[in-house]
Amino acid sequence: MDDGRAELKCPTxxxxxxxxxxxxxxxxxxxxxxxxxxxxxxxxxxxAQSEQDDAVQRLLGESTGSSFKQLDRGSHFVPMEYPDxxxxxxxxxxx
Numbered sequence: 001m002d003d004g005r006a007e008l009k010c011p012t013x014x015x016x017x018x019x020x021x022x023x024x025x026x027x028x029x030x031x032x033x034x035x036x037x038x039x040x041x042x043x044x045x046x047x048a049q050s051e052q053d054d055a056v057q058r059l060l061g062e063s064t065g066s067s068f069k070q071l072d073r074g075s076h077f078v079p080m081e082y083p084d085x086x087x088x089x090x091x092x093x094x095x
Contacts (some may be wrong), residue, residue, distance in 0.1 A: 003036045022089035028058055041086065043074030 001007055006016045008015065014083055040059060042048045060066050071078060071085060079086045 020044045027055055028062075031059050031062040034059075034063040034066075036063060037039055037067075038063050039066065039089070041067045041078070041089055042068075042070050043078035043081075044072045048076070063082055 023077070038059070040049075040056060048070060051057075051060075056068055060068065069089065071082075071089070074081045074085070
């Protein structure tokens, strides 16, 4: 917003439903058999995923040659908070 605050467009009860449903999600069905090489970027906030997290290890194990990188700033909204940083990382990855 113009005053520097952020406003969620998603109603809070809908967002809560997304987070509640996340606990039952089995991501292995989505990463099993991936054939590409990927870089997982996460924001640099306290509590962010780390390379040791089970979900990250599954992704790295299922997709040979993939990598993980924690950025020095940003939350789990890092692409919206620091789009230039994320774009720079994408360009570096493809180079």
